[in-house]
Amino acid sequence: xxxxxxxxxxxxxxxxxxxxxxxxxxxxxxxxxxxxxxxxxxxxxxxxxxxxxxxxxxxxxxxxxxxxxxxxxxxxxxxxxxxxxxxxxxxxxxxxxxxxxxxxxxxxxxxxxxxxxxxxxxxxxxxxxxxxxxxxxxxxxxxxxxxxxxxxxxxxxxxxxxxxxxxxxxxxxxxxxxxxxxxxxxxxxxxxxxxxxxxxxxxxxxxxxxxxxxxxxxxxxxxxxxxxxxxxxxxxxxxxxxxxxxxxxxxxxxxxxxxxxxxxxxxxxxxxxxxxxxxxxxxxxxxxxxxxxxxxxxxxxxxxxxxxxxxxxxxxxxxxxxxxxxxxxxxxxxxxxxxxxxxxxxxxxxxxxxxxxxxxxxxxxxxxxxxxxxxxxxx
Amino acid sequence: xxxxxxxxxxxxxxxxxxxxxxxxxxxxxxxxxxxxxxxxxxxxxxxxxxxxxxxxxxxxxxxxxxxxxxxxxxxxxxxxxxxxxxxxxxxxxxxxxxxxxxxxxxxxxxxxxxxxxxxxxxxxxxxxxxxxxxxxxxxxxxxxxxxxxxxxxxxxxxxxxxxxxxxxxxxxxxxxxxxxxxxxxxxxxxxxxxxxxxxxxxxxxxxxxxxxxxxxxxxxxxxxxxxxxxxxxxxxxxxxxxxxxxxxxxxxxxxxxxxxxxxxxx
Ligand SMILES: Cc1cc2nc3c(=O)[nH]c(=O)nc-3n(C[C@H](O)[C@H](O)[C@H](O)COP(=O)(O)OP(=O)(O)OC[C@H]3O[C@@H](n4cnc5c(N)ncnc54)[C@H](O)[C@@H]3O)c2cc1C
Numbered sequence: 001x002x003x004x005x006x007x008x009x010x011x012x013x014x015x016x017x018x019x020x021x022x023x024x025x026x027x028x029x030x031x032x033x034x035x036x037x038x039x040x041x042x043x044x045x046x047x048x049x050x051x052x053x054x055x056x057x058x059x060x061x062x063x064x065x066x067x068x069x070x071x072x073x074x075x076x077x078x079x080x081x082x083x084x085x086x087x088x089x090x091x092x093x094x095x096x097x098x099x100x101x102x103x104x105x106x107x108x109x110x111x112x113x114x115x116x117x118x119x120x121x122x123x124x125x126x127x128x129x130x131x132x133x134x135x136x137x138x139x140x141x142x143x144x145x146x147x148x149x150x151x152x153x154x155x156x157x158x159x160x161x162x163x164x165x166x167x168x169x170x171x172x173x174x175x176x177x178x179x180x181x182x183x184x185x186x187x188x189x190x191x192x193x194x195x196x197x198x199x200x201x202x203x204x205x206x207x208x209x210x211x212x213x214x215x216x217x218x219x220x221x222x223x224x225x226x227x228x229x230x231x232x233x234x235x236x237x238x239x240x241x242x243x244x245x246x247x248x249x250x251x252x253x254x255x256x257x258x259x260x261x262x263x264x265x266x267x268x269x270x271x272x273x274x275x276x277x278x279x280x281x282x283x284x285x286x287x288x289x290x291x292x293x294x295x296x297x298x299x300x301x302x303x304x305x306x307x308x309x310x311x312x313x314x315x316x317x318x319x320x321x322x323x324x325x326x327x328x329x330x331x332x333x334x335x336x337x338x339x340x341x342x343x344x345x346x347x348x349x350x351x352x353x354x355x356x357x358x359x360x361x362x363x364x365x366x367x368x369x370x371x372x373x374x375x376x377x378x379x
Numbered sequence: 380x381x382x383x384x385x386x387x388x389x390x391x392x393x394x395x396x397x398x399x400x401x402x403x404x405x406x407x408x409x410x411x412x413x414x415x416x417x418x419x420x421x422x423x424x425x426x427x428x429x430x431x432x433x434x435x436x437x438x439x440x441x442x443x444x445x446x447x448x449x450x451x452x453x454x455x456x457x458x459x460x461x462x463x464x465x466x467x468x469x470x471x472x473x474x475x476x477x478x479x480x481x482x483x484x485x486x487x488x489x490x491x492x493x494x495x496x497x498x499x500x501x502x503x504x505x506x507x508x509x510x511x512x513x514x515x516x517x518x519x520x521x522x523x524x525x526x527x528x529x530x531x532x533x534x535x536x537x538x539x540x541x542x543x544x545x546x547x548x549x550x551x552x553x554x555x556x557x558x559x560x561x562x563x564x565x566x567x568x569x570x571x572x573x574x575x576x577x578x579x580x581x582x583x584x585x586x587x588x589x590x591x592x593x594x595x596x597x598x599x600x601x602x603x604x605x606x607x608x609x610x611x612x613x614x615x616x617x618x619x620x621x622x623x624x625x626x627x628x629x630x631x632x633x634x635x636x637x638x639x640x641x642x643x644x645x
Binding site: 101102106109268269284287312316369 | 404431432435441461595
């Protein structure tokens, strides 16, 4: 009989891993405590922005982000075909806006290294800038324009991923309540709140901000913490000046969606697993965003929501097989970039399931890299 | 060691660790790292701060302003005039009247421009700022900055973010020897022994960001740096032994001859 792979977690990472595995001919069952896409993945702004998210220097994380961006055109096409669903995928490019003369040095050095890494970015100033983005505040001094970045409508994309999984033969079990890893040595056993037990040959852990729960069980340090992101959206119809690009600043971002909304994000709150929306969190967004698009001064968001980003101790995801538990593969901890990183994560996790080694530079994401040492020292 | 405090202007401190708040992987990790570092002074780039509403800034909202002395810096400035304008903005927003003057001439090395740094220091001192200039490890310019009224001198160990450590320990000790204001080794440190060395050379403190924030475990590294800084300081106060050309027995020759197998003479 063919091996059965269990995937824990039905966010964008779990769904993408499940789809990739089943496309490779593997039997997959996906287990979700709540609803697929009901956590971070359904809350995201959907920006695919490796350059705007990595401003300092090219490192392994940047390489991962960039590789994933390059996989996106074919990947989203596959999801479209397998699901028959449609969703927005817009190659808008991005502007990273600077307000200070002192920002120019940083923009310049960022542009210099990024242009050697697949970006064709240029710095826009004065008339060029306002021609490219007429709704932008005249307080903006300059912006780095990165044509390669794009965005996707995350809620629809996740729905399409789920349909694609189903039509590729993935067995999806939702609303299972608390799920517990009961065995992982000779085979995998996951127990649902009802007592029902799911068995399999390998497990892919895609539980996002909850990945740290397995730490004690597997005897390794899994430093994943939830960081709440609060975000809001405005109605942005035809009489408003359209926002042509995703617009980033040091305080947040704005992105217009094809469904006639303008999304403004996002806070980074330390609030445990609390997903509530707070006045302060949203007020902060409303106070600065008029410095980016003055027309927002008169507008009120019609929708406010929040999600829990899975952050890690070094900001990098955990991807790979666990040496202490060789049937377990991790794919979690994608923090601010899980939508962007979903295709590359699916490919790497599927490689691990098939027993193929990661490339040397991808060892930066090994799930066992945090060991135990520092924790012992501090306690 | 409890009494080993030091001051900049009227501000008394016991920690000798200035920590930069940029580059951390998340606000959670940043807060944990700040907590274990014991740092009393936090530094950040003014250009990145939302000066209209500091309490709402994407980074500063996570730290309690009453608990720290802020040291905003003018990074990104290329001339004295730019640095002065940025410093005034920061003070007007109520952030702090301390300022780290940082003026870079080259976007590749980010090495400080000494002429512009001296000019900006003169202007800002006259305007009543507590000025801490970031400068190359040259004893002559450091002296001139002190004469211009700098409250502390911040020579770099190596270019910003390189982690190369203290490239010229000789210069740092000369700067310390000649200065009558605190010397804070800023920039280029990579690891705990670099921090310890700075304090062993007599620096009053070190300023770091990259080696902590970009470590695999920034919280563990913040603690390592704190311990190294304390060890380096204690070494400096305790007086290291002089270096010698040849070996010399630590106990008398006689003892070694009479009890050759005893482990406690080794
Ligand atoms: C406001 C906001 C804006 C964002 N914007 C962007 C963006 O523009 N671009 C981008 O790339 N990223 C963005 N992100 C980040 C992105 O949303 C996340 O990185 C990504 O969704 C993580 O996906 P995930 O599948 O790991 O987590 P999740 O979507 O949280 O999925 C994890 C799933 O696991 C389930 N689960 C938990 N425990 C168990 C268990 N024991 N067993 C089974 N299932 C379990 C949960 O119910 C959940 O459904 C944003 C995030 C937020 C909050």
